[in-house]
Amino acid sequence: MSERLRAGELVAVPTETVYGLAAHALDAEACARVFAAKGRPSYDPLIVHVLDLEAAREIAEFNTQALALAARFWPGPLTLILPKSPAVPDIVTSGRPTVAVRVPAHPVMRALLARCGLPLAAPSANPFGYVSPTTAAHVQAGLGDRIDHILDGGPCTIGVESTIVDARDPADPIVLRPGGLAREAIEGVLGRPVRTHTTAPRPADTPPTDPAGELAPGLLERHYSPRTPVALRDVPFPSEVLRQPPDGAARVFFARPAGADADRVSRRDDIHWLTEAGDLAEAAHNLFALMRALDAAGHARLEFEPAPTHGLGPAINDRLRRAAARG
Ligand code: AMP
Numbered sequence: 057m058s059e060r061l062r063a064g065e066l067v068a069v070p071t072e073t074v075y076g077l078a079a080h081a082l083d084a085e086a087c088a089r090v091f092a093a094k095g096r097p098s099y100d101p102l103i104v105h106v107l108d109l110e111a112a113r114e115i116a117e118f119n120t121q122a123l124a125l126a127a128r129f130w131p132g133p134l135t136l137i138l139p140k141s142p143a144v145p146d147i148v149t150s151g152r153p154t155v156a157v158r159v160p161a162h163p164v165m166r167a168l169l170a171r172c173g174l175p176l177a178a179p180s181a182n183p184f185g186y187v188s189p190t191t192a193a194h195v196q197a198g199l200g201d202r203i204d205h206i207l208d209g210g211p212c213t214i215g216v217e218s219t220i221v222d223a224r225d226p227a228d229p230i231v232l233r234p235g236g237l238a239r240e241a242i243e244g245v246l247g248r249p250v251r252t253h254t255t256a257p258r259p260a261d262t263p264p265t266d267p268a269g270e271l272a273p274g275l276l277e278r279h280y281s282p283r284t285p286v287a288l289r290d291v292p293f294p295s296e297v298l299r300q301p302p303d304g305a306a307r308v309f310f311a312r313p314a315g316a317d318a319d320r321v322s323r324r325d326d327i328h329w330l331t332e333a334g335d336l337a338e339a340a341h342n343l344f345a346l347m348r349a350l351d352a353a354g355h356a357r358l359e360f361e362p363a364p365t366h367g368l369g370p371a372i373n374d375r376l377r378r379a380a381a382r383g
């Protein structure tokens with residue numbers, strides 16, 4: 057596979073967050089093929105994956121706080137936005153002066169990075185806007201007719217995308233996308249609160265109005281979306297829903313409902329949950345696979361309960377909110 061990447065071909069790769077569609081990041085034509093295969097708009101920049109900090113420093117300019125975050129969380133689900141080196145082609149960054157860089161932890165992806173000795177630009181390996189893939193079978197289902205090579209590394213352990221931090225200003229790092237690394241962990245290393253940037257929602261066919269000023273270009277209102285309409289509730293389900301007869305909608309609890317009705321509901325195909333006992337990492341791991349399974353099951357509507365708002369909860373709720381957005 058490393059030969060194919062060096063030659064400018066695309067390879068779908070496992071990472072601990074979601075499967076990526078990888079291309080030689082310094083080869084503009086290879087990167088253009090990524091946008092074409094995904095149907096991804098050119099204003100949505102790619103994340104560049106590298107083997108280690110040393111390789112990251114060849115494509116991005118680090119400050120002290122960015123170094124502290126990299127030292128603590130790489131390899132892992134943290135993406136840093138930093139000033140880019142001239143070696144990174146404009147197509148990767150959508151013409152921005154910054155680059156998104158990450159050191160992934162998945163052993164198959166690391167072996168590939170070590171072998172090919174290249175930075176790999178890799179967005180999620182799914183058609184633009186659909187639910188991200190967390191197994192090789194998901195990649196095959198979405199892009200199988202458009203790409204030739206898929207590396208199967210098993211189901212992704214984390215199951216949601218990386219946390220993106222704008223780390224350009226060491227005095228004010230900002231979470232641009234909640235993801236597989238909890239904000240509390242980042243705050244623990246930096247020793248102070250970190251804010252989360254919330255972009256004004258934007259429909260999928262609208263590029264950022266001010267490309268230089270827009271912080272998080274690809275974070276569209278509607279994204280990660282099954283074809284079945286999705287609703288995200290503001291509050292947990294009332295226990296009555298367990299006694300209601302099926303009405304065409306599938307309902308997804310955050311955790312397995314307890315109590316008298318619990319045994320009966322485990323046999324219903326319209327009642328599901330993201331985690332057995334309220335574990336946020338388990339819920340994140342299950343989220344996209346369950347969305348896909350329910351999307352294929354022919355329900356009229358998918359209704360989700362919100363996750364708690366700590367740890368990986370904000371990442372889960374962010375994906376659910378975007379899956380539920382119309383537009
Ligand atoms: P993904 O679709 O998971 O590959 O994530 C890519 C996302 O990273 C994009 O949609 C952007 O929101 C963000 N991103 C990538 N590069 C940059 C950059 N230079 N500046 C700000 N955000 C970026």
Ligand code: MG
Pocket residue numbers: 179180188
């Ligand atoms: Mg994506």
